[in-house]
Amino acid sequence: MKEGQITQKSVVLIGFMGAGKTTIGEELANQTGRSFIDTDQEIEKYFGMPATEIFQSRGEEAFRQKEKEVIINYAEQQGYIISVGGGAFLQEEIKETCLSNSVVAFLDISWPSWKERLSLLIDTRPVLQGKTMDEIQQLFEERQKIYRSSHHIEVKTDDFSPEQTAENIIKQLQIETIR
Numbered sequence: 001m002k003e004g005q006i007t008q009k010s011v012v013l014i015g016f017m018g019a020g021k022t023t024i025g026e027e028l029a030n031q032t033g034r035s036f037i038d039t040d041q042e043i044e045k046y047f048g049m050p051a052t053e054i055f056q057s058r059g060e061e062a063f064r065q066k067e068k069e070v071i072i073n074y075a076e077q078q079g080y081i082i083s084v085g086g087g088a089f090l091q092e093e094i095k096e097t098c099l100s101n102s103v104v105a106f107l108d109i110s111w112p113s114w115k116e117r118l119s120l121l122i123d124t125r126p127v128l129q130g131k132t133m134d135e136i137q138q139l140f141e142e143r144q145k146i147y148r149s150s151h152h153i154e155v156k157t158d159d160f161s162p163e164q165t166a167e168n169i170i171k172q173l174q175i176e177t178i179r
């Protein structure tokens with residue numbers, strides 16, 4: 001395999017809500033020429049409504065079931081850039097399928113940086129609604145433990161633009177591919 005080439009496997013971006021999976025996934029797809037899938041958007045298309053309404057009218061369980069189907073379908077195929085929802089890796093079957101079939105990249109944002117994004121997220125992320133700041137921080141820390149223990153590559157996002165983060169992921173994918 002030549003230097004500079006990256007794995008044929010699909011790349012799955014994980015991390016907390018608002019870490020930048022959708023934004024950086026789109027950028028990574030542009031930079032690699034791969035097709036981009038945002039699984040939250042696929043689920044919303046399927047139900048014909050935003051996530052907040054799916055949670056309210058169909059229930060979180062229906063959202064999670066569809067999330068599992070959509071992610072497993074794409075993670076088992078090659079060549080995609082896949083941004084998944086922040087809660088996806090709580091489902092063991094999703095986590096194991098992604099880790100076995102694709103390259104999982106963890107977008108690591110710090111709590112202080114994340115707090116600055118809260119106002120951009122609150123209206124569209126049902127899991128954050130009705131929680132105190134302390135409860136959100138607890139959720140953040142619980143979720144970070146899962147992402148930290150379930151990935152192949154990791155990139156810090158705090159001090160980087162989406163373009164720089166995508167470049168950092170590509171560098172790591174090149175290392176991962178020749179390893």
Ligand SMILES: Nc1ncnc2c1ncn2[C@@H]1O[C@H](COP(=O)(O)OP(=O)(O)OP(=O)(O)O)[C@@H](O)[C@H]1O
Nearest residue numbers: 016017018019020021022023085086120160161162
């Ligand atoms: N590197 C960055 N620097 C500054 N802002 C960013 C960066 N990446 C993303 N953002 C902003 O943060 C917000 C959340 O990003 P995004 O929707 O990509 O997160 P996400 O990880 O996909 O969230 P979710 O898990 O809820 O789908 C967006 O408004 C986006 O513009």
Ligand SMILES: O=C(O)C1=C[C@@H](O)[C@@H](O)[C@H](O)C1
Nearest residue numbers: 017051085086087125126127
């Ligand atoms: O962290 C979560 O549990 C979620 C994150 C979003 O990406 C969506 O998948 C949904 O709002 C749930």
Ligand SMILES: [Mg+2]
Nearest residue numbers: 021022040083
């Ligand atoms: Mg997203």
